[in-house]
Amino acid sequence: MTFVESMNIEGFVVAPGEQQRGRIPALELADGTVVSLPIHLINGTRPGPRVYLGAAIHGDEVNGIALLARALATIDPKALSGSIVCVPVQQPLALHADHRLPIAQFLKSPLDQVPADAWTCFPGDPDGNIAQVIAARLFGLITQCDYALDVHTPTRGGRYVPIAILGNPDLGPGAAKAEELAHALGSGWIMRGERGMYVSDGILCVEATRAGVPCFTFEIGEGGRLEEESVATGAQCVLNLLRSLGMTEGERVPPAKTHLMREFLGLRAHHGGLLVTEAELGQELKKGDRIGVILDVFGDVLETVTAPVDGLFVRATTLGTVSRGERVATLGLL
Structure with missing residues (x-):
């Protein structure tokens, strides 16, 4: 697609070199209240692609809202090639509940x-x-x-490195383009797996790519927190992506190193207790390297958590306590 004329999205008509913010109706609640999606539309003055940017489809993913706002605040519509459709809060009811899901409706x-x-x-x-x-x-x-681009954070109690997670590799030509864009993002961490929830049918990036719109999941930071470092890093990654598509001027900021991984390996507690994580997030671990310990309420060590294989420490549990069976760390396998 190329866009050098006004774009019309859900009744919003945006002239070249202009932007609009507004809301589009999505749901109606029991008292007649209309739940709407916030939308930010930017139309450039030169031909180029149209990019969708979305965040907060889970209500505790506030870093994504802030990083998209920061990135788009730097965009001059008159210098933009193509156009941007941004929905910074993709599930407003969940954000209102301050929970992954719109929990009140689920309980009802x-x-x-x-x-x-x-x-x-x-x-x-x-x-x-x-x-x-x-x-x-x-x-x-x-x-x-x-x-x-679909921006996420893990739920409360978990923290990811800034990582681009691809959908299935068998989704047609869009899958290869999605991987190209994941490299362009410049986060330094890419997961190209073939199993697990991120590649399941029904996931946003999987179905978008299948429909011909290359897409991937971008996880950064921790749920329920608004973190300056994550916002700054994420905003830079979004700008990297737009620059790689020729939409905005400026040089991409490349990572010091890109880690391309093939699988997540979750490590779970064999005892309940207090979790003390000792390894640094992003650390390269060898088989047998110590990640942390689980203590009982008297301070005695119940379990030493070690890496069962070589891998990268990509997701940490930030909760102070764990029960048996809860995740304590996730490794990315090369």
């Missing part, structure tokens, strides 16, 4: 709200439940674009 009618997570039920269903309706609304915006 658990069976009706399955699936409860909009991120997992793309392309959605305009006649489905809340999660499916939101997914369908978002998918309608995504499929008007050439490329898409």
Whole structure:
């Protein structure tokens, strides 16, 4: 697609060299309140691609909201090639609940709200439940674009390195382009796996790529926190992506090193207790390297957590306590 004329998105008409912010209706609640999606549209003055940027499809992913706002604040529409469709809060009910999911609706009618997570039920269903309706609304915006970026953080109690996570490699020509864009992002961490939740059918980036809109998941920071370092790093990554597509001027800021991984390996506690993590997030670990310890309430060591194989320490548990079976760390395998 090329855009040198006004773009029309959901009734918003944006002239070349202009931008608009507004809201589009998505849901209606029991008292008639309309839940709307915030949208930021920027239309350039020169031909170029249309890019979708989305964050906070889970309500505790506030870093993504802030990093998109910071990146777009630097964009001059008159110097932009192509256009941008940004939905900084993709699930407003979840943000309102300050929870991964719109928990009040789930508690009200658990069976009706399955699936409860909009991120997992793309392309959605305009006649489905809340999660499916939101997914369908978002998918309608995504499929008007050439490329898409879906920004996340882990839930509270977990912290990722800034990592681009690709969907299935067998999603057609879009999969190769998505990987190219993941490198362009410049976070320094890329997961190219073939199993697990990130490559499952129904996930936003999987279904967008399958529909011809190359997309990947970008995880950064920790859920429930607004962190300056994550916001600054994430905003720079978004600008890297736009620059790689020829949409904005300036040089990409490359990472010192790019780690291309093939699989996540989650490590779980064999005892409940206090978790003390000793390894540094992002650290390269060899088999047998110590990651941390689990203490009982008297301060005695119940378990020493070590790397079972060589890998990269890509996700840390930040909670002070764990129960048996809870995740204490995640490695990325090369």
